[in-house]
Amino acid sequence: MTEDNLDIIVSDNSDEKEVGLKNIEFVDCEIANTVKGVVIDVKNIYKYFGKLNVLNGISCEIKKGDKVAIIGPSGSGKSTLLRCMNLLEEPTYGEVWLDDRLITPADPYLHKSIICQSKTYKKLVEAEMRKRAGISQQEKISLAALTEKIGTEVAESISQDVIMNIKQNDLLKKNEGAKYSDALKKYNYRYNLNINKARQRVGMVFQHFNLFNNLTILQNMILSPVQLRLKSTVDAVKKALNLLERIGLLDKKDEYPSKLSGGQKQRVAIARALVMEPEVMLFDEPTSALDPEMVGEVLSLIKDLADEGMTMVIVTHEMGFAKEVANRVLFLDGGKIVEENTPEELFSNPQNDRLKDFLSKVL
Numbered sequence: 001m002t003e004d005n006l007d008i009i010v011s012d013n014s015d016e017k018e019v020g021l022k023n024i025e026f027v028d029c030e031i032a033n034t035v036k037g038v039v040i041d042v043k044n045i046y047k048y049f050g051k052l053n054v055l056n057g058i059s060c061e062i063k064k065g066d067k068v069a070i071i072g073p074s075g076s077g078k079s080t081l082l083r084c085m086n087l088l089e090e091p092t093y094g095e096v097w098l099d100d101r102l103i104t105p106a107d108p109y110l111h112k113s114i115i116c117q118s119k120t121y122k123k124l125v126e127a128e129m130r131k132r133a134g135i136s137q138q139e140k141i142s143l144a145a146l147t148e149k150i151g152t153e154v155a156e157s158i159s160q161d162v163i164m165n166i167k168q169n170d171l172l173k174k175n176e177g178a179k180y181s182d183a184l185k186k187y188n189y190r191y192n193l194n195i196n197k198a199r200q201r202v203g204m205v206f207q208h209f210n211l212f213n214n215l216t217i218l219q220n221m222i223l224s225p226v227q228l229r230l231k232s233t234v235d236a237v238k239k240a241l242n243l244l245e246r247i248g249l250l251d252k253k254d255e256y257p258s259k260l261s262g263g264q265k266q267r268v269a270i271a272r273a274l275v276m277e278p279e280v281m282l283f284d285e286p287t288s289a290l291d292p293e294m295v296g297e298v299l300s301l302i303k304d305l306a307d308e309g310m311t312m313v314i315v316t317h318e319m320g321f322a323k324e325v326a327n328r329v330l331f332l333d334g335g336k337i338v339e340e341n342t343p344e345e346l347f348s349n350p351q352n353d354r355l356k357d358f359l360s361k362v363l
């Protein structure tokens with residue numbers, strides 16, 4: 001029996017969906033991100049910190065021009081989701097795509113054609129086929145003969161069941177043989193995007209600004225693009241000065257962050273991300289560390305960016321802002337997207353009890 005023979009049993013039916021423990025969609029291995037206009041495609045991600053299951057099967061598409069607000073109780077996984085979108089965290093399972101490039105390692109569980117190369121798959125399929133054909137594990141028989149005995153239809157259904165079983169019970173091991181590693185490697189090689197490129201294209205702004213206190217404002221702004229060799233120093237400085245002028249802080253360029261107010265620091269942090277000319281901006285509660293009187297200036301800068309067409313994802317507790325700026329709102333609870341809708345619908349007509357409860361506390 002050659003191992004190759006087992007591959008042909010699997011028909012590729014990429015429309016097929018299953019709902020299982022892992023709720024994984026079959027994704028055709030050869031077709032990457034097929035939906036046009038999707039900038040970030042989060043495919044069924046799970047994140048564990050040790051035994052703590054923080055993300056629990058999240059899929060979402062961020063389309064070009066989208067302004068997506070993410071809301072949800074503290075600890076529901078909002079920051080972790082955002083951090084997975086620019087690979088500050090690597091999801092335990094699942095994939096994140098940026099346009100047609102993969103920014104996480106490929107997840108074998110999302111690819112039938114990779115699973116089919118595994119020793120586990122081959123062993124389970126053969127065992128089940130022998131059982132159906134009434135042929136003991138010891139008896140010599142070719143796979144072709146086995147398939148003939150049970151019929152191709154049964155063989156195919158066994159294959160599908162085995163794939164499902166492998167996905168749902170997380171049966172893939174570290175070592176699944178050379179063919180499997182090759183398939184996985186090839187896929188990564190073909191689609192993976194260099195991490196620095198990914199970070200350039202996806203800007204991130206944090207709750208606590210994360211400016212370097214020992215660097216001036218201008219130095220803070222040009223650090224990443226210059227260090228990552230994404231821009232020459234001259235270009236980076238030019239871009240940074242333009243942005244500082246735009247946010248009205250040009251006169252602070254040589255100050256250190258400690259001389260700035262919270263609102264000013266956060267505006268600099270936003271401008272710093274913009275120096276890279278990202279396609280998408282991720283904001284993680286950009287106003288929650290600010291004194292109330294400074295919230296407005298930061299929100300107004302974000303709103304300007306939104307109005308200019310910037311694609312963005314914002315984790316926020318500012319429901320009014322979410323309503324005003326977002327075209328879509330995701331409600332996260334327990335590491336899952338529990339409800340997703342336009343802000344009008346989601347806020348005025350929430351369906352899920354946990355969302356109703358959450359809104360009653362924050363609105």
Ligand SMILES: Nc1ncnc2c1ncn2[C@@H]1O[C@H](COP(=O)(O)OP(=O)(O)O)[C@@H](O)[C@H]1O
Nearest residue numbers: 049052054072073074075076077078079080081
């Ligand atoms: N690096 C980490 N190590 C261990 N646990 C973490 C880590 N990051 C987040 N967590 C835990 O994951 C859960 C979700 O965190 P987070 O994504 O920050 O939620 P949210 O932003 O919705 O408040 C929390 O229980 C948090 O303690």
Ligand SMILES: [Mg+2]
Nearest residue numbers: 078079080285
């Ligand atoms: Mg958070």
